[in-house]
Amino acid sequence: MSKEDSGTRGRPTLVDIADAAGVSLATVDRVMNQRKGVKERTRMRVLELARETGFLSQADVERFVTPPPPNIVFLLPSGGNPYLRLLGDRLRRRVSAKNAGEPALRCFFIEGFNAKALAAALRQNAGWADGIAFFAIEHPLVRDAAIEISELGKRLVTIVSDLGSHSPVDYIGLDNHTVGRTAGFLMGRFLNRRAGSVALVAGSRQYRAHCEREAGIMSIMDEMFPDLHVMAMREGHDDPGENYRHALNLLEQKPDLVGIYNVGGASGGICRALRECNRADIVTIGHGLTTDTRKALLDGTLDAVFDLAADEVIARAIAALVAPETATSLPKFDIFFRENLP
Numbered sequence: 001m002s003k004e005d006s007g008t009r010g011r012p013t014l015v016d017i018a019d020a021a022g023v024s025l026a027t028v029d030r031v032m033n034q035r036k037g038v039k040e041r042t043r044m045r046v047l048e049l050a051r052e053t054g055f056l057s058q059a060d061v062e063r064f065v066t067p068p069p070p071n072i073v074f075l076l077p078s079g080g081n082p083y084l085r086l087l088g089d090r091l092r093r094r095v096s097a098k099n100a101g102e103p104a105l106r107c108f109f110i111e112g113f114n115a116k117a118l119a120a121a122l123r124q125n126a127g128w129a130d131g132i133a134f135f136a137i138e139h140p141l142v143r144d145a146a147i148e149i150s151e152l153g154k155r156l157v158t159i160v161s162d163l164g165s166h167s168p169v170d171y172i173g174l175d176n177h178t179v180g181r182t183a184g185f186l187m188g189r190f191l192n193r194r195a196g197s198v199a200l201v202a203g204s205r206q207y208r209a210h211c212e213r214e215a216g217i218m219s220i221m222d223e224m225f226p227d228l229h230v231m232a233m234r235e236g237h238d239d240p241g242e243n244y245r246h247a248l249n250l251l252e253q254k255p256d257l258v259g260i261y262n263v264g265g266a267s268g269g270i271c272r273a274l275r276e277c278n279r280a281d282i283v284t285i286g287h288g289l290t291t292d293t294r295k296a297l298l299d300g301t302l303d304a305v306f307d308l309a310a311d312e313v314i315a316r317a318i319a320a321l322v323a324p325e326t327a328t329s330l331p332k333f334d335i336f337f338r339e340n341l342p
Contacts, residue, residue, distance in 0.1 A: 012053040020049045034068045070130035072103045072321050074159075074314075075121050077112035077135055081203070081238035081265035083288030083310070084109075084135070090310045103131075103318060113204050113237060115139035122149055122156075131155035131321030133172070136163045138208045143167060157320045159313050161209035172316045174308055174333050176209045180216020180263065182335070183285050186304055187217070187259050188225035190283045195227035196258035199250050203238035203264030213263040228258070236264065240292075243269030251277050259283040268292035271301040289336055297338045307334045 018028045023042060030038050031046045038046075047064050050056040056064070074091055076084050091107040098105070108125070111117040118134065119141040125132055126149045136142060136158040143163055146156055150168050162171035187198060200217070202210040214233050221230050231254070236243040243262065247270040250257055260282060262270055267286035271293075274282055280300055286293055289307040296302035312331055319326055336342075 012050075012055045014055075016053060017046060017049050017055060020053070021046050031064075034064065069101055069103045070322060071128055072105050072131045072133065072318060073125045073129040074105070074107040074317070075118065075125070075132065075134035076107065076109050077238075078109035079112040079238055080240050081112075081288075082268065082290035082292055083265045084238075086288075086290055087310045087313065090314055094314065103322060105318075113137065113206055115141045115206070118142050119145035122146065126152060126154050129154065131157070133157050133159050133317040133321065135159055136161050136169075136208070137206045138163055139206060155321045155324055157317050159317050160308070161207040164208060170320055172313060172320060173209065173330070174306075175330050176212035177216040177219075179306055179333065180213035180218075181220040182216075183213065183261050183263075183304075183306065184217035184220035185224070186335075187261060187283055187285060188221065188228060190303055191225075191228065191258055193227070194258050196256040197229045197231050197254050198259040198261060199231045199246075199254070199257060200233040201236050201243055201246055201260065201262045201264065201270065202233050203266075204235050205233070207264070210263045213261075217261060217263075233263070236262075236266065236269070238265040240266045240269035240272070243267070244273050246270070247273035248277070251279060251282075257282060260285075262286040267296065267302065267305075271296040274301050275299075289334070289341075294341060297336060297341060300338065303337070305336045307336055309334070 014025055014028045018025045027038055027042065028046055031043050047061050051058060051061045076088055088107055088109065091105060095105050108121065110121045115137045118137055122132060122134065122145045131154065146163060146167060146169050150156055156169045158169050158171050160173045162173060163169055200214055205211050218230050221228050234246045236246050243266050251273060260270060265288055270284065274284065284302050285304045286302055287306050289305050293302055293305045297305060308331060316331060
């Protein structure tokens with residue numbers, strides 16, 4: 001196209017800019033729509049020509065030069081865990097209330113306790129996402145996928161449960177060994193020198209958070225409450241039905257049972273069994289302040305609930321993905337009893 005042709009048409013077109021820059025029309029279109037896949041030098045050349053030809057004003061160019069907000073994906077386990085459903089609900093609320101300049105958010109639920117599915121989801125979402133926050137399964141397949149995606153320049157953070165100290169991924173969550181020790185301290189003090197067995201119920205040992213809580217409570221029981229015997233941990237996969245059946249079996253088979261610590265989620269199933277068997281004497285501690293655990297605290301079935309506010313998890317994860325240089329200190333946790341419910 002000649003300069004005369006361009007001039008007779010008045011306002012320059014994308015074709016004019018593409019010709020002047022020596023690039024394809026598709027490349028110019030990507031720059032103008034702030035899509036990815038264009039080298040920074042090419043992008044700046046296209047914008048400068050757009051300014052010189054009058055297609056864009058200087059103010060327009062400055063807006064284009066400002067990097068667009070990042071795309072962020074959250075990957076959460078599917079299933080019956082009310083706390084994880086709460087995280088998903090809060091994320092959907094943020095998506096619907098998104099303002100200009102804020103990160104674009106997506107949330108997907110992945111089959112729980114399936115390392116292969118999580119690794120595949122990480123790779124599948126790495127194309128669109130600039131950053132991914134995910135509830136980690138400690139498994140070589142997941143760790144390998146995380147390393148691979150990190151090497152592509154994508155930012156990753158784990159939430160609630162991490163990949164371990166040898167992972168290149170930052171962690172947003174609790175010091176779970178300390179949480180377990182604190183739960184053990186409360187359990188021992190609540191039982192007030194009663195002897196007997198304390199049962200542990202977890203989602204899965206594939207979650208590092210659950211293993212660390214188990215180690216924490218066992219260490220303080222050995223140290224401070226030797227008359228309490230901590231039983232081998234049972235896996236309920238954060239499912240209310242499985243946890244209900246575990247609790248019924250414990251109540252039937254362990255006459256010396258004095259306490260239950262659910263290191264994972266879905267405490268509602270355990271509380272249902274305790275109510276049905278009229279066992280208000282069992283000291284019970286759980287995680288995640290949700291509708292079911294609030295009800296159990298109020299009726300005395302649960303004695304204490306450890307909680308990390310869902311909104312804080314989301315906000316810290318987004319901050320870590322948007323500003324990687326920001327230090328990600330461990331958040332503080334709340335312990336709720338019947339008397340201090342918000």
